Amino acid sequence: MLQQTQAARVVGPFERWVTAFPDAPSCAASGPAAALRSWEGLGYNRRALSLHRAAVMVTESHGGEVPSDRDALEGLPGVGPYTARAVMVFAFEADIGVVDVNVARVLSRAVAGRRLGAKEAQVLADRLVPAGRSWSYNQTLFDIGALHCRATNPDCGSCPLRTRCAWALSGWAMPDPAARSITQSRFAGSDRQGRGRIVDALRRGTLEARDLGSASGWDDDPDRAHHVAQGLVADGLAAWGPGGVLRLP
Numbered sequence: 001m002l003q004q005t006q007a008a009r010v011v012g013p014f015e016r017w018v019t020a021f022p023d024a025p026s027c028a029a030s031g032p033a034a035a036l037r038s039w040e041g042l043g044y045n046r047r048a049l050s051l052h053r054a055a056v057m058v059t060e061s062h063g064g065e066v067p068s069d070r071d072a073l074e075g076l077p078g079v080g081p082y083t084a085r086a087v088m089v090f091a092f093e094a095d096i097g098v099v100d101v102n103v104a105r106v107l108s109r110a111v112a113g114r115r116l117g118a119k120e121a122q123v124l125a126d127r128l129v130p131a132g133r134s135w136s137y138n139q140t141l142f143d144i145g146a147l148h149c150r151a152t153n154p155d156c157g158s159c160p161l162r163t164r165c166a167w168a169l170s171g172w173a174m175p176d177p178a179a180r181s182i183t184q185s186r187f188a189g190s191d192r193q194g195r196g197r198i199v200d201a202l203r204r205g206t207l208e209a210r211d212l213g214s215a216s217g218w219d220d221d222p223d224r225a226h227h228v229a230q231g232l233v234a235d236g237l238a239a240w241g242p243g244g245v246l247r248l249p
């Protein structure tokens, strides 16, 4: 839920989700449509589908318990190296690092004093883990990245790393070791926006083909709406029912 989504937006849906699905077997038994409905408000609906599929695999192949080793975790739908590492640390306290964009920024500025590539940051994060304290180590790096070492206007005065931070000790020599060009695709008007609107409409009921334009926000472009709907079906987020009606899977 936290992938590309701010924590404040996740709190409500998370509580709704764990109330509806307190464990993997209950999620697996509920079906993908129930998972998609419980996901409302989070966007990136494919994650809901992956989470449901992962719950099915955990139930059928792992006795209903989330596995603790990396290969088994990465074998679950929607779980890549980052999520696998996060689960290993925060659920099982494995002595490894979890590197997201915030942590990479802290490591670049405070430790390396230069911009780190993704692999370099991961190697460094793993090397710095104090044995038996990976949970607090990783949480501390997350918190420093979110609260002090922000991408712009870092709050060095209140940062606990201030006296040992390589960049601060250099007198904040330019360029910023964590500087990077950020290119983000526009959401407004994108296919992703139309997909999200159609899935939102499907949470409330089925859609006839002629309603796809208004549901997606593209009244003037029904072909695009239909194309996007086909994409949702191809991704397993929707299904055509009898009479050409679109519904949740």
Ligand code: SF4
Pocket (backbone or CB within 6 Å): 106, 109, 110, 148, 149, 150, 154, 155, 156, 157, 159, 160, 161, 162, 165, 166, 167, 168
């Ligand atoms: S002292 Fe400043 S640059 Fe260094 S880690 Fe803290 S917030 Fe980031």
